[in-house]
Amino acid sequence: MAKKENQSAKELKEKLFMQKKNAYLRMSDAEIKKMDKFCEDYKHFLDAAKTEREATAFIKQAAKEHGFAPFDKDKTYKAGDKVYLVNREKSVILAIVGKEPIEKGVNLVAAHIDSPRLDMKQNPLYEKDEVGYFKTHYYGGIKKYQWPTVPLSLHGVIVKTDGSKITVNIGEDEGDPVFCVSDLLPHLATTQMKRPSTELVKGEELNIIVGSRPFKDDEASEAVKLNLLMILNEKYGITEADFLSAELEAVPAFKARDIGFDRSLVGGYGQDDRVCAYTELMAVLNAKSVRKTAIAILTDKEETGSDGNTGLRSAYLKYFIADLAATFGVKGREVLSNSKCLSADVNAAYDPTFPDVFEKNNASVLNGGVCVTKYTGSRGKSGTSDASAEFVGEIRALLDKKGVIWQTGELGKVDIGGGGTVAAYIANLNVDTIDIGVPVMSMHAPFEITAKTDVYAAFKAFEAFINS
Numbered sequence: 001m002a003k004k005e006n007q008s009a010k011e012l013k014e015k016l017f018m019q020k021k022n023a024y025l026r027m028s029d030a031e032i033k034k035m036d037k038f039c040e041d042y043k044h045f046l047d048a049a050k051t052e053r054e055a056t057a058f059i060k061q062a063a064k065e066h067g068f069a070p071f072d073k074d075k076t077y078k079a080g081d082k083v084y085l086v087n088r089e090k091s092v093i094l095a096i097v098g099k100e101p102i103e104k105g106v107n108l109v110a111a112h113i114d115s116p117r118l119d120m121k122q123n124p125l126y127e128k129d130e131v132g133y134f135k136t137h138y139y140g141g142i143k144k145y146q147w148p149t150v151p152l153s154l155h156g157v158i159v160k161t162d163g164s165k166i167t168v169n170i171g172e173d174e175g176d177p178v179f180c181v182s183d184l185l186p187h188l189a190t191t192q193m194k195r196p197s198t199e200l201v202k203g204e205e206l207n208i209i210v211g212s213r214p215f216k217d218d219e220a221s222e223a224v225k226l227n228l229l230m231i232l233n234e235k236y237g238i239t240e241a242d243f244l245s246a247e248l249e250a251v252p253a254f255k256a257r258d259i260g261f262d263r264s265l266v267g268g269y270g271q272d273d274r275v276c277a278y279t280e281l282m283a284v285l286n287a288k289s290v291r292k293t294a295i296a297i298l299t300d301k302e303e304t305g306s307d308g309n310t311g312l313r314s315a316y317l318k319y320f321i322a323d324l325a326a327t328f329g330v331k332g333r334e335v336l337s338n339s340k341c342l343s344a345d346v347n348a349a350y351d352p353t354f355p356d357v358f359e360k361n362n363a364s365v366l367n368g369g370v371c372v373t374k375y376t377g378s379r380g381k382s383g384t385s386d387a388s389a390e391f392v393g394e395i396r397a398l399l400d401k402k403g404v405i406w407q408t409g410e411l412g413k414v415d416i417g418g419g420g421t422v423a424a425y426i427a428n429l430n431v432d433t434i435d436i437g438v439p440v441m442s443m444h445a446p447f448e449i450t451a452k453t454d455v456y457a458a459f460k461a462f463e464a465f466i467n468s
């Protein structure tokens with residue numbers, strides 16, 4: 001083809017090619033400074049909210065401090081009113097009433113606050129060969145071999161038959177003990193190392209060491225277990241049977257940290273998906289007055305498929321919207337049918353050490369900005385909601401207009417794997433929905449990696465959407 005008059009290849013390329021530039025090369029020094037400050041607070045959130053219950057408590061407290069009040073379906077609301085609804089201490093909805101009539105639709109942003117971890121079984125405590133253990137059942141998709149020899153903290157609740165509830169949080173404070181799953185020394189691991197890596201450490205080998213000191217009595221059997229129960233009885237007033245009505249979760253005990261000489265990355269547990277939860281929360285808390293009613297959903301159970309009454313396959317979101325709509329004399333389905341949603345969840349960041357699983361033209365990269373994903377699913381897009389071209393066009397225009405640094409990305413090569421988010425469950429309510437979130441390296445590992453620029457870009461994207 002002939003060269004266009006007066007235009008060099010360089011000029012034409014700039015005009016016609018998609019621009020892919022590292023976020024640092026597109027941000028001003030002032031913006032980078034703001035980003036660094038934002039990520040300091042983000043790391044504190046990661047440390048303070050390691051489970052869905054802790055995240056719920058954190059979000060509820062922050063919402064209250066920003067003028068949100070418990071939602072009351074018998075009240076009447078006006079533009080600017082801020083409400084929240086806590087669902088069983090494990091998920092939260094925040095809403096800011098917009099100036100436009102609610103039947104014109106709402107702007108939803110949905111992130112999840114549960115992360116892969118080790119749950120205690122219902123009868124967890126046992127002693128074997130004079131070592132005390134908790135039996136676990138892993139939660140979410142983990143590579144089991146990553147969890148032994150990691151210092152673990154214990155979080156959750158124990159509910160007694162009188163209805164009283166004990167909150168447990170051990171292993172986070174400097175002076176606290178931690179817990180740990182053991183692994184075999186390499187010297188004796190020849191046979192273990194021949195196992196397929198999915199069984200390198202088996203589910204029933206993820207046993208957490210909780211003690212080793214016996215109760216002082218030569219006659220007693222299971223003296224370590226007895227001593228442990230004595231300590232737990234003194235501390236919490238519980239007996240062994242109280243574990244039956246407990247939810248105890250083991251998560252990495254370490255704190256979120258900067259990674260790299262240049263401190264450009266954040267390392268921490270549970271960034272999938274608390275990175276989107278935090279950025280979404282900040283966008284809603286900072287919103288002044290919104291045109292459309294803004295609703296932030298922070299949900300549980302995404303990592304196990306969104307089932308159950310705190311996951312997004314349940315009716316709790318639908319009921320909330322119906323109840324909120326009813327305060328204006330409007331039907332919930334009318335609101336939903338005109339609504340738009342950003343399904344805020346992480347995507348796989350391209351990993352230069354493992355390039356083979358990615359198709360580079362369609363993979364998100366660290367420092368490429370927040371990642372917009374038109375569809376998820378696996379194989380032939382199984383389980384996807386696939387946002388329409390029209391809606392992608394709308395979001396694209398909005399992000400560009402607001403100067404948000406963003407990229408597109410998919411979850412790995414077509415035949416290799418895949419995955420899903422809550423997008424499909426919200427889209428199933430007849431809501432225009434698209435996935436957007438922060439690229440994560442080492443996703444679902446005890447220590448996940450994100451880029452600060454992408455975290456900040458996610459905040460900017462949610463802010464732009466909520467205020468649109």
Ligand code: MN
Nearest residue numbers: 272273345346
């Ligand atoms: Mn996720």
Ligand code: MN
Nearest residue numbers: 272273303444
């Ligand atoms: Mn996940």
